[in-house]
Amino acid sequence: MSNLFVDYRYFYSVDSLSVWPFVGFGVGKEIGIHLADPPIEAQVYQGMTTMGFATIGALVPLVDVGIKAEARFNFYGLDRLMLTTGIGVIFFL
16 A cells, blocks of 8 residues: 555643644555455455545654554545554654
8 A cells, every 4th residue: 555644733731641633634546465365355346446545543652652543534436435443553763
């Protein structure tokens, strides 16, 4: 997947906690590299491979790392919608 992404982050902080909520949007294009077999629905899909997406989430920065949670809505035209959620760790360099 190749993506171009634009987002807005709002830094919210109190004495004991800092949270960076964000919203964003972008466009992407599927490429044909599969490291594992996709689900049957994805194998037989013959529609658009270009998509638009919107994302919403939050990042909690800690010392040298951050905890990130997000939900991403991928729109392949009007015939396909995918919801992707994730929780992860980001390492600050």
